[in-house]
Amino acid sequence: MGAMSFSYPVAVKFSEIDLAGVVFNSHYLTWCEDAKMAFLDDVGFGPYWFAEHGRLALVRHAEIDWTASLRPLDHADIRVVVERIGTSSFTLRHEIWRRGESALLTATCVITYVWFDTAAGAKAPLDSHFREALEASRVA
Template sequence: MSFSFPVVPRYSEIDQQGVVFFGHYLTWCDEAFTAYQASLGYPYPDMIADGVDIQIVHASLDYASSVHWGDLVVIGVENEKVGTTSLTSRLVVRRRASDDQPWGDAVTVQLVHVCVDSTSFTKVAVPERLAKGLAVARA
């Protein structure tokens, strides 16, 4: 994955089992996707100014290992598909316990966003500026 977003697991994100509570992975992925979108040259505020917003209509998470407090974490983001009104992204939460440990995949997430008008929230086409950025990133 060509884009990665660093995350620092906060103590408040750890549950009684000593691992990151599952809901926080979605928050991290939302932040990572927003940073990814900005890296494509079409930051979220620009899209809103153009009258378009995006909403998540599907999210799936597959767990391979747990993230603990103090782990080093990065989230890789890549585009899987751009449709007429939607886009599908794959995000991989990678972790390592310390600098001398290897990186390992912890959670793989798939997000499907639908583009909507920012005032009426009805479906609209994926903005050309976003579609072009995603196409370049995928190439």
């Protein structure tokens, strides 16, 4: 069983560049959050669903491995893949690929999210429909 890849475009802005002339580290997490929300919307669980159902997907753990730099005006694609589905959490792998004649992997961000019930103020088991949507996105 292969993984279906969801892709989210990013255009590097000058305001995201640090003194070394490359993207400041924290912007990668911001991009991954945007890509996560677009991915979840694509599988039927956009931000309005979360608000209406009193749920959040909170970051529990994040790891980033950088393999190349992005510079101003570069264009990249964040490929989002479901890596793991747990009882009350799920893990997404975000691969950030620089576009061009030969695509280049610039970073991989693996982020675990915990399903949070806002009314109870605590983590909760994943919604069964949400779980099904994540599982369906893993099928090629």
